[in-house]
Amino acid sequence: MAAFPNxxxxxxxxxxxxxxxxxxxxxxxxxxxxxxASLNREKLVFLQYK
Structure with a gap:
């Protein structure tokens, strides 16, 4: 992913x-x-599975 940001x-x-x-x-x-991480229902989380 880091190779394709542009x-x-x-x-x-x-x-x-x-x-x-x-x-x-x-x-x-x-x-x-x-x-x-200190997470709760008010925080946005992005999970990526390979």
């Missing part, structure tokens, strides 16, 4: 303002810093 931004320019995180490029050591 393709989506031309069709939906508002996407360019979002924070993008390519999780497949994170170092494995980053897992040690993981924290559970």
């Amino acid at each position: 393709m989506w931004f031309s069709d939906a320019p508002n996407l360019a303002a979002l924070h993008w995180l390519a999780t497949d490029t994170l170092p494995h050591e980053a897992a040690e810093d993981w924290q559970a």
Whole structure:
């Protein structure tokens, strides 16, 4: 997904303002810093399954 952002931004320019995180490029050591998110029914969540 990180390789193709310009393709989506031309069709939906508002996407360019979002924070993008390519999780497949994170170092494995980053897992040690993981924290559970504080979620409730008022928060928007996007889940992507591969």
